[in-house]
Amino acid sequence: MSILVLADHHDGQLAGTTAHVVAAAQEIAKAGGGDIDVLVAGEGVSAIAEAAAKLNGVSRVRVADNAVYAHQLAEPLGALLVELADDYSHVLSSASTTGKNVMPRLAALKDVSQLSDVIAVEGIDTFCRPIYAGNAIATVKSDDALKVMTVRSTAFDAVAADGSAGIESVDKVVDNTQSSFLKEELAQSDRPELGAAKVVISGGRGMGNGENFKLLDGIADKLGAAIGASRAAVDAGYAHNDMQVGQTGKIVAPDLYIAVGISGAIQHLAGMKDSKVIVAINQDEEAPIFQVADYGLVGDLFEVLPELESKL
Amino acid sequence: MKVLVAVKRVIDYNVKIRVKPDHSDVDLTNVKMAMNPFCEIAVEEAVRLKEKGVASEVVAVTVGPKAAQEQLRTAMALGADRAIHVQTDDKVESLAVAKLLKGVIDEEQPGLVILGKQAIDTDNNQTGQMLAALAGMPQGTFASEVDVQGEKVAVTREIDGGLQTVELSLPAIVTTDLRLNDPRYAKLPDIMKAKKKPLDVKTPEDYGVATGSKVSLIKVEAPAERKGGVKVGSVDELVDKLKNEAKVIS
Numbered sequence: 001m002s003i004l005v006l007a008d009h010h011d012g013q014l015a016g017t018t019a020h021v022v023a024a025a026q027e028i029a030k031a032g033g034g035d036i037d038v039l040v041a042g043e044g045v046s047a048i049a050e051a052a053a054k055l056n057g058v059s060r061v062r063v064a065d066n067a068v069y070a071h072q073l074a075e076p077l078g079a080l081l082v083e084l085a086d087d088y089s090h091v092l093s094s095a096s097t098t099g100k101n102v103m104p105r106l107a108a109l110k111d112v113s114q115l116s117d118v119i120a121v122e123g124i125d126t127f128c129r130p131i132y133a134g135n136a137i138a139t140v141k142s143d144d145a146l147k148v149m150t151v152r153s154t155a156f157d158a159v160a161a162d163g164s165a166g167i168e169s170v171d172k173v174v175d176n177t178q179s180s181f182l183k184e185e186l187a188q189s190d191r192p193e194l195g196a197a198k199v200v201i202s203g204g205r206g207m208g209n210g211e212n213f214k215l216l217d218g219i220a221d222k223l224g225a226a227i228g229a230s231r232a233a234v235d236a237g238y239a240h241n242d243m244q245v246g247q248t249g250k251i252v253a254p255d256l257y258i259a260v261g262i263s264g265a266i267q268h269l270a271g272m273k274d275s276k277v278i279v280a281i282n283q284d285e286e287a288p289i290f291q292v293a294d295y296g297l298v299g300d301l302f303e304v305l306p307e308l309e310s311k312l
Numbered sequence: 313m314k315v316l317v318a319v320k321r322v323i324d325y326n327v328k329i330r331v332k333p334d335h336s337d338v339d340l341t342n343v344k345m346a347m348n349p350f351c352e353i354a355v356e357e358a359v360r361l362k363e364k365g366v367a368s369e370v371v372a373v374t375v376g377p378k379a380a381q382e383q384l385r386t387a388m389a390l391g392a393d394r395a396i397h398v399q400t401d402d403k404v405e406s407l408a409v410a411k412l413l414k415g416v417i418d419e420e421q422p423g424l425v426i427l428g429k430q431a432i433d434t435d436n437n438q439t440g441q442m443l444a445a446l447a448g449m450p451q452g453t454f455a456s457e458v459d460v461q462g463e464k465v466a467v468t469r470e471i472d473g474g475l476q477t478v479e480l481s482l483p484a485i486v487t488t489d490l491r492l493n494d495p496r497y498a499k500l501p502d503i504m505k506a507k508k509k510p511l512d513v514k515t516p517e518d519y520g521v522a523t524g525s526k527v528s529l530i531k532v533e534a535p536a537e538r539k540g541g542v543k544v545g546s547v548d549e550l551v552d553k554l555k556n557e558a559k560v561i562s
Contacts, residue, residue: 010473073478074441075450097471101453104406104441113407113527116436126530131434132329136338136532143526178450179480182466186474195472199560223561231490241456241470241491248350248430248490250472256560266328273538277558279550285543294541294558297550307547312561 001089002034002059006081006103007052008096009042010186014051016196017094019161020153025092026057027121027156033090035059038165041077043070049167056159064170071181072098078105079174085110085146089124095150095251103150112144117251119155133247133270153195154253154274187240194226194243199256200275202228202245203238204268206261206282206301210238215302216260218309228252228272230262246271261301264289281305313423313460313482315367317358318413319351319387321380322433335531347383350428352390353488356495357458358426359391366460367424369393373416375409377401381511388506389498395511396420398519405525406434408516410442415519417447422483424465429454429487440487450480456491 003025008015018038025036036057040049041064049063062084068076081102085091091106093099095117107114119137120128126141127149194200201216201223213227220227229239231246245252247270257275262268264280264287272278273292280293281304290296297304323329324344332339347355361367372387373396374380384395398412417425425447430437444451452458452467456475459466460482468477470489498506516523544550554561 071476074444074453078445097454097469100437101441101451104438105445105451107438108407108410108442108445111407113405113525114436114438114442115527116438130535131532132323132338133432133435134535135329136331137535138532139530141528141530143528177481178484179478182477182479184471184474184476235490240474241489242472242474244490247432247435256554256558267325273535277554277560278538278541279554290543291540292538295550295553296541296543297547298543304547308551311547311551 002087003028003036003090003092004084004088005036005038006091006093006099007038007040007048008094008098009040009045009048012044012047014048015096016158016193017096017153018052019055019158020156021092021094021151022055022057022159023156024118024121024151026159028090028124029057031121031124033124037062039064039084041069041080042072043067053165053167054161054163056161056163058163058165061165061167062170063167066173068173068176073176073179073181074101074105075179076174076176077102078109080172081106082109083172083174084170088146090147093150094153099150103148107148110146110148112146112148113142115140115142115147115149117152118149119152133266134273135266152251154251187242191220192224192226194228194250195252197226198254199223199225200228200252200254201225201258201260202230202262203233203260204230204262205232205236207233207238213238215305219305219312222309222312230268259289259293260305262289263287264292313367314369314371314420315358315361316371316373316417316420316422316425317354317387317392318425318427319355319372319374319383320348320428320431321345321374321376321383322348322431325349325432331532331534335533337529337532345379347386348428348431350430350488352495353490353492354426354428355387355390355392356493357488360493361460362391371396371420371422373398373413375400375404375412384511385506386498388509389503390496394509397511397513398516399513400516400523402523404523405527406436406438406442408521408523408525409439410446411521412516412519413443414446415521424460424482424484424486426486426488429489440485444485447485449483449485451485452478452480453487454489455486456489458486458492
């Protein structure tokens with residue numbers, strides 16, 4: 001039986017996360033799974049399908065291009081996946097907000113469990129996933145005929161874009177009378193995507209206010225970094241919700257993570273402790289963040305940040 | 313309109329868990345338990361809808377052991393009118409919880425169902441979506457704003473990249489994100505009053521739902537410990553270490 005990967009996309013582009021999910025699908029294929037198909041569902045998505053067809057290891061891209069799939073609302077997207085699922089042993093998506101929104105619907109309608117945030121493939125039916133904010137790793141075995149799962153993209157290296165899969169359209173169109181899209185307010189940024197950036201610099205409550213978050217900009221510019229925030233900073237209104245790094249926000253694992261004015265609550269650590277190198281800048285030398293930081297600098301961030309920017 | 317709000321008893325969010333020495337599960341012996349934080353937000357939203365006159369009644373429901381009645385009493389102290397306890401000592405996974413809640417929906421016929429987006433123990437983020445699918449209702453997940461207008465509800469959702477607003481026909485399912493509201497604290501007189509509010513005890517059998525799952529837990533391990541590193545004395549030293557030791561900047 002084959003494996004289906006639901007492609008992530010936004011703004012007319014294939015999201016980087018999809019190449020990581022295909023990598024997870026390849027591991028399942030190596031453990032005895034079948035061919036890998038990618039589903040691209042949306043409106044006006046032919047360029048996205050072409051990008052997906054280049055992902056290494058993909059046999060076929062299936063394209064559901066219709067207005068009903070615009071904005072990837074959960075109700076029609078879930079119904080579409082249910083229509084297609086009988087051809088597959090595994091259906092995977094990234095643990096993006098789209099994946100989390102729709103995959104449980106597919107699982108419930110097929111009367112199977114869903115595995116969330118898979119971080120390792122141990123076999124065709126056995127997977128590892130974090131629980132309790134990543135403070136424990138559970139190994140679970142699914143005896144369901146259909147395995148439905150979301151994949152933590154940072155746990156798998158992206159496949160190369162050197163393939164040439166065939167593209168087929170899906171003629172099935174589902175109805176949706178229950179939900180409609182009203183509007184979207186997306187943060188405009190030239191910076192890299194938080195979940196995929198090689199360097200992330202995050203601010204916490206210690207930043208003091210939203211205006212001070214600009215102190216991170218110059219450093220982010222010099223390092224090509226994405227800017228993140230702790231929950232405390234988001235709750236206080238210093239930063240947008242989509243910048244939140246942590247158990248219930250974004251999970252990041254960059255080469256370099258710089259935590260500024262962040263104390264290091266377990267919920268925050270859950271979102272960044274798999275980073276390769278962690279730097280903590282905090283004036284409280286007892287802050288728990290220093291227990292996970294490779295390099296800690298105790299000091300006043302309002303002095304440290306301008307100096308750091310000038311010396312990079 | 314009746315609002316149904318689901319709550320879960322979980323480990324207190326401040327507690328750092330330990331894995332059992334035999335790796336069979338995490339050790340919850342004598343650990344402080346509490347209402348899941350996202351469920352507190354769900355209860356608060358339901359109570360606010362009642363205070364605004366949108367909801368006529370707020371019914372809290374939980375699936376879990378006898379001790380989970382504490383969380384139902386908390387929900388009633390916060391303003392829920394009555395509670396339903398689907399009592400079981402089994403470990404009940406998201407799909408079975410969704411089936412049980414579907415059974416409660418069939419009996420109660422709420423206009424809106426509010427759940428937390430995820431429980432901080434299993435971190436699944438599934439039950440609301442599964443319930444919506446099983447009940448044939450639309451869903452507004454990860455909500456930061458809920459606006460009921462007649463037969464519809466507009467839900468603003470926290471998505472990757474920003475906010476999305478969708479309009480759903482009622483009845484609908486909403487799952488809460490952190491920015492939806494700031495839950496209130498229960499006042500002592502309300503805690504006393506909550507003890508007298510009605511609490512119905514049911515069993516999974518009442519709803520014809522089997523609580524088993526085809527997913528088995530093989531083992532639970534602690535994650536690789538991250539060792540703390542060194543403190544550096546200056547920005548110069550930090551930049552030097554990042555360039556020459558960690559080699560993460562050039």
